[in-house]
Structure formats: C-alpha cells, structure tokens
Amino acid sequence: MSKFHSLSVAKVHNETRDCVAVTFAVPPELQDSFRYQQGQHLTLRTKIGDEDVRRSYSICSAVQDGALRVAIKRTPGGAFSTWANEALQAGAVLEVMPPMGHFNVPLDAGNEKNYLAFAAGSGITPILSIVKTTLLMEPKSRFTLFYGNRASSSVIFKNELMELKDTYLQRLNIVYVMSREQQDIDLFNGRITKEKTQQFLQHWIDIADYDTAFICGPEDMMHGVSDALQEAGMPKSAIKVELFAASISKTQHKPRALDAQAAHQLTEVTVIQDGNAATFTMEKDKESILDAGLRAGLEMRYSCKGGVCSTCRCKVVDGKVDMDVNYALEDYEIARGFVLSCQSFPATDKVVIDFDQAE
Ligand SMILES: Cc1cc2nc3c(=O)[nH]c(=O)nc-3n(C[C@H](O)[C@H](O)[C@H](O)COP(=O)(O)OP(=O)(O)OC[C@H]3O[C@@H](n4cnc5c(N)ncnc54)[C@H](O)[C@@H]3O)c2cc1C
Numbered sequence: 001m002s003k004f005h006s007l008s009v010a011k012v013h014n015e016t017r018d019c020v021a022v023t024f025a026v027p028p029e030l031q032d033s034f035r036y037q038q039g040q041h042l043t044l045r046t047k048i049g050d051e052d053v054r055r056s057y058s059i060c061s062a063v064q065d066g067a068l069r070v071a072i073k074r075t076p077g078g079a080f081s082t083w084a085n086e087a088l089q090a091g092a093v094l095e096v097m098p099p100m101g102h103f104n105v106p107l108d109a110g111n112e113k114n115y116l117a118f119a120a121g122s123g124i125t126p127i128l129s130i131v132k133t134t135l136l137m138e139p140k141s142r143f144t145l146f147y148g149n150r151a152s153s154s155v156i157f158k159n160e161l162m163e164l165k166d167t168y169l170q171r172l173n174i175v176y177v178m179s180r181e182q183q184d185i186d187l188f189n190g191r192i193t194k195e196k197t198q199q200f201l202q203h204w205i206d207i208a209d210y211d212t213a214f215i216c217g218p219e220d221m222m223h224g225v226s227d228a229l230q231e232a233g234m235p236k237s238a239i240k241v242e243l244f245a246a247s248i249s250k251t252q253h254k255p256r257a258l259d260a261q262a263a264h265q266l267t268e269v270t271v272i273q274d275g276n277a278a279t280f281t282m283e284k285d286k287e288s289i290l291d292a293g294l295r296a297g298l299e300m301r302y303s304c305k306g307g308v309c310s311t312c313r314c315k316v317v318d319g320k321v322d323m324d325v326n327y328a329l330e331d332y333e334i335a336r337g338f339v340l341s342c343q344s345f346p347a348t349d350k351v352v353i354d355f356d357q358a359e
C-alpha cells in the first residue's frame with residue numbers, strides 16, 4: 001500500500017495545448033495493487049534534475065476501462081507538470097503509489113440516482129472517471145455536469161465527453177461554462193462561483209432532485225459551490241469535494257501555546273505500516289510526525305506535505321495529536337481518529353499511528 005512501484009508509460013497523448021494524458025502499463029503481478037475506484041488518485045514520483053519530486057494526479061479512466069490513465073495540466077512555473085508536458089514520453093518509467101482517496105460514493109447496479117458534478121479546468125479528471133464509471137455501473141442513474149473553462153480550446157477531454165453524451169443522451173447532461181468565450185445563453189458565461197451556482201439553482205436545477213454532488217477545482221470555486229448547494233438545502237454529507245494542491249499556498253506551522261519546556265518534551269511515536277511497527281522519539285512541537293519520521297529514516301508515505309492530498313492519512317490508535325491544516329479528510333474520518341501525518345504534532349507523551357487501517 002505505502003510502496004512505490006515502477007510502472008512504464010504506455011502512452012502520452014496531448015489532450016490540449018497544455019495538458020497531457022498519461023497511460024501506464026500495469027504488469028499482471030501488479031494488477032491487484034493498481035485496482036482503483038472512480039475518483040481516486042495516484043502519487044507519481046520521479047527525479048527532475050537532482051530533486052526527488054512527488055505529486056498526486058487523479059485517475060481519469062473509468063473503472064471498467066481497463067486502463068490506468070491520468071491527465072496532467074501544466075501549472076505555470078510548476079516542476080512536475082512542466083516536466084510531464086515537455087519531456088515525458090512513452091517508455092519512460094515512473095515510480096507510482098497504488099490508488100488512494102475517497103472522492104466517490106458506493107455504486108450499485110440497482111440504484112436510480114441523480115448526481116450532480118461541478119468541475120473547473122483539470123478538476124474534470126476525477127469527475128470524468130466518476131461520471132463514466134457511474135453511468136456504466138448504474139443503468140438507471142443520471143448525471144448533470146457543470147464544467148468551467150476559459151474557452152473551448154482549453155476544454156480537457158472534449159471529445160471523450162462528446163462521445164459520452166452521444167452514448168447517454170437521456171442520462172447525461174453537460175453544461176459548459178466559459179469565462180473567456182461568449183456563449184449564446186448568458187447564464188453559461190463567466191466562472192463557476194457561488195453566485196453562478198445560485199443562478200443555476202434558480203433557473204436550471206432543482207436541488208431536491210439530486211442525491212449527491214461532486215466538486216473538483218480551485219479552492220474558492222469549491223467553497224462557493226458547496227455553500228450555494230448547502231444553502232439551497234443539500235446536506236453537507238451529500239457533497240463530496242476534491243481539492244488540487246496547486247491552488248493552496250503552504251502554511252507554516254504555528255507553534256502551539258505550550259510552555260517552552262512542554263514544547264521541547266520528547267514524545268515516543270510508533271508508526272505501524274505494512275504490518276511492521278517502528279518507534280522513534282521527537283520533540284512535541286518542532287516538526288510534524290511525518291517530517292520527524294522521515295528524518296528518523298522511516299519510509300512513510302506522503303506527497304504534498306500541505307494537508308491536501310491525503311497520501312499521509314493514518315489512524316491514531318494511541319495518544320493524541322494536533323493537526324495544523326486539513327483540506328483532505330472529511331468530518332466522519334476525523335471522528336474515527338484519522339489524521340494527516342504531515343500536519344500532525346504529538347499532544348501526548350506517547351503516540352501510535354497506524355497506516356494500515358483504511359476505514
Ligand atoms: C488529490 C489531488 C489530485 C490531483 N489531481 C490532479 C490532476 O488530475 N491533474 C492535474 O493537472 N493536477 C492534479 N493535482 C495537482 C498536482 O498534484 C500538482 O499540484 C500540480 O500538477 C502542480 O505541480 P507542479 O510540480 O507542476 O507545480 P509545483 O512545482 O508544485 O508549483 C506549483 C505552483 O507553485 C509555484 N511555486 C513553486 N515553487 C515556488 C516557490 N518557491 N515560490 C513561489 N511559488 C512557487 C509554481 O510557480 C506553481 O504555480 C492534484 C492534486 C491533488 C492533491
């Protein structure tokens with residue numbers, strides 16, 4: 001689970017001028033490790049120059065596709081995405097961690113549900129996987145997708161979405177919202193914001209008809225849409241969100257209000273991973289459990305170190321920790337004791353965290 005595997009790149013395809021879709025070849029012995037659910041993501045790792053760079057990318061293929069594919073949009077000045085768009089070619093080998101994440105709901109062929117999705121830019125990646133998988137797996141369910149872009153030239157998966165629409169004429173509704181290209185219906189011009197969502201709710205959709213909403217895009221869009229849906233009566237528990245790290249600035253850890261002696265007290269931390277337990281000591285408030293563990297020589301899994309990707313998710317099974325920021329875990333996960341080790345600081349003299357507990 002926590003291990004990287006070497007996967008070779010089977011295909012690199014230019015989706016738009018600044019986005020590549022990358023398909024991996026998964027050898028038979030790794031098929032089980034790389035089985036995924038719709039909406040999950042992979043952590044990719046490579047060396048760029050001398051730097052070990054790891055980033056998360058959502059799987060865009062449907063569970064039924066039998067292909068492991070991600071789409072990487074170039075972030076201006078971004079290390080991994082620029083490298084992937086400029087230099088990555090078929091035949092290259094990347095280190096890839098098995099799929100992770102909880103951006104989905106359980107599917108059932110007997111369901112007759114009505115789903116809603118909001119995506120902006122590369123946020124379409126997990127949404128495409130979710131829409132396609134759901135329509136294939138639940139023949140009586142329907143999907144409405146609002147997809148925000150600057151202009152039609154920057155629409156990722158334009159052809160694939162068109163084909164999906166042709167296949168599911170009655171069950172899939174796609175509304176394109178463009179911020180720099182004028183469309184006939186004024187409602188569909190601009191960016192997807194809280195106000196825009198409120199207008200959709202007034203003129204286009206009746207929230208009472210929908211069971212679940214998925215939102216993926218920049219942080220302000222995600223909050224705006226989620227707020228509008230909740231104010232219109234959709235329960236928070238029916239709204240699933242996924243945030244891409246690129247829009248988040250890294251926060252600096254603010255030392256807690258511990259007295260100097262307490263802050264420097266040593267804590268004993270035990271990390272359970274892949275059935276093994278390793279123990280190290282660290283100062284309570286100096287660095288995160290992840291950083292202290294890595295410094296102690298442990299192989300702990302992580303990607304963004306910013307509280308966004310949930311790669312470092314684990315369960316506190318003894319003691320207590322304080323978390324700085326959390327953009328990844330839902331309330332029910334925190335209630336069950338899950339934390340992000342990259343954001344966790346020991347609050348007791350002994351802490352045991354377990355990476356093997358998934359639920
Ligand atoms: C769960 C999850 C799923 C994701 N899925 C996708 C996906 O499907 N597709 C996708 O394209 N992306 C996805 N992302 C985002 C992706 O992981 C990367 O964050 C993104 O590709 C940018 O990485 P990068 O290495 O190119 O940029 P980085 O090098 O991380 O830089 C990001 C930004 O910070 C700026 N920056 C870098 N260093 C500095 C500095 N020292 N000072 C100031 N600014 C700086 C850069 O100019 C750039 O604008 C996902 C993220 C998460 C958490």
Ligand code: FES
Nearest residue numbers: 303305308310342
């Ligand atoms: S490493 Fe991404 S949330 Fe901790």
